[in-house]
Amino acid sequence: MKIQGYNFFCDMPEDMQYLRRESPDERFIEENMIFILPDRLRKFRKNLWHVRKNAGATHVYIPLFRVKTLLASEAAAGAVPEGYEGPFDVFPFYAHTSKRRSRSLDYYLLFIFRDKTSFVKCKLLLNAPGAV
Helix, strand or coil: CEECCCCEEEECCCCCEEEEECCCCCCCHHHHEEEEECHHHHHHHHHEEEEEECCCCCCEEEEEEECCEEEHHHHHCCCCCCCEEEEEECCCHHHCCEEECCEEECEEEEEEECCHHHHHHHHHHHCCCCCC
8 A cells, every 4th residue: 555645654543533423414424523532642643644545456545634633631621522422433434445426435544654753653652552
């Protein structure tokens, strides 16, 4: 797998959760979601993106848009916006492809990086003791 314009990527952690709007609008499903990021990954909020597989027989994915996030400590302190339900575990939600306009598309949520230093720091925190 390659991410267009980026050199490195990490998958999301097992202990990540999400909130979803009680009454979602007709847009892309993830635009109606807020992801709850473990506090240990707070410095990497800007690196969390929705990516989609490029059309064709390629293994190149393109970044779509940055993910809306809350830190776990913010969510616990009541910073959850009104009109959202949850939290829900991200898995098995991301175990299946999403559908839009009756065709299946390959979407993922990834931390993406251009530099190796940030990638290595994030990878260490994903595998840190106490992480699920």
